[in-house]
Amino acid sequence: MISRVIDWCASNRFLVFTATLLLVLAGIWSLKNIPLDALPDISDVQVIVHIPWEGEPPNIIEDQVTYPIVTTLLAAPHVKAVRAQTMFGDSYIFVIFEDGTDLYWARSRVLEYIQQLQGVLPKNVSPMIGPDATGAGWVYEYAVIDRSHQHSLAELRSLQDWYLRYQLETVPGVAEVASIGGFVRQYQVNLDPNKLRAYNIPLSMVIDQVRGARNGRRSIYDSRTRLPALAPGPRNCSCRHQKRDTSSRSGSRHSQLRP
Numbered sequence: 001m002i003s004r005v006i007d008w009c010a011s012n013r014f015l016v017f018t019a020t021l022l023l024v025l026a027g028i029w030s031l032k033n034i035p036l037d038a039l040p041d042i043s044d045v046q047v048i049v050h051i052p053w054e055g056e057p058p059n060i061i062e063d064q065v066t067y068p069i070v071t072t073l074l075a076a077p078h079v080k081a082v083r084a085q086t087m088f089g090d091s092y093i094f095v096i097f098e099d100g101t102d103l104y105w106a107r108s109r110v111l112e113y114i115q116q117l118q119g120v121l122p123k124n125v126s127p128m129i130g131p132d133a134t135g136a137g138w139v140y141e142y143a144v145i146d147r148s149h150q151h152s153l154a155e156l157r158s159l160q161d162w163y164l165r166y167q168l169e170t171v172p173g174v175a176e177v178a179s180i181g182g183f184v185r186q187y188q189v190n191l192d193p194n195k196l197r198a199y200n201i202p203l204s205m206v207i208d209q210v211r212g213a214r215n216g217r218r219s220i221y222d223s224r225t226r227l228p229a230l231a232p233g234p235r236n237c238s239c240r241h242q243k244r245d246t247s248s249r250s251g252s253r254h255s256q257l258r259p
Helices: 002-011 013-033 058-073 103-115 153-169 193-198 203-214
Strands: 045-052 079-087 090-097 188-190 237-241 246-250 253-257
Touching (some): 002 013, 045 103, 058 079
Parallel strands (some): 188 237
Antiparallel strands (some): 045 090, 079 090, 237 246, 246 253
């Protein structure tokens, strides 16, 4: 049998070379076009919902946030299971869909059902959808190290959160850049109740203005008096009332504003 095959190939060289060339071209095409994954993602089609509620105990979050959302998402189409985890100040809900369900279709269904709960959930609770990635998508890990020992952990974390993270998120295919470690920069505002009463400034107005400064507002002004300027960004800013004036510190800068 083998000898006959060899004899036929020897007598039909053109056909043999043509078939070999076609097989080589097909192999090159398949190598470039067939998607291959070194670590195939065999996880379920899953959508993660994160609901932060600062300062609340787990039992309150379970009754007022987790339970209404879980019972609502159970009615979503193609949902196989809904799992929840409640902890102090946070609630995580994992919505698992049937195999073959499009991930972005599942995310849109979850958003649609969450919008139905806007009047049921507490006013200061805002559910957030997790990134469109799974645990198998963790592909790279790096560390921000200062070998000169001239920067603190808070400065390194600010460098990661305000510069490196945004640059990496522009890379095609990157769904999320998660920061771990370091110290998150905080803004502290120390108020003098006597001066607030003297200037007739209610505490609620200060709180609202500071919240607005977090959304990009660079200054706080009022028709009756002028308050300290707050500059958002990776800088250490603390506003405190001194003996004769109101001062605002941002890093090494020091500016005095008088009413």
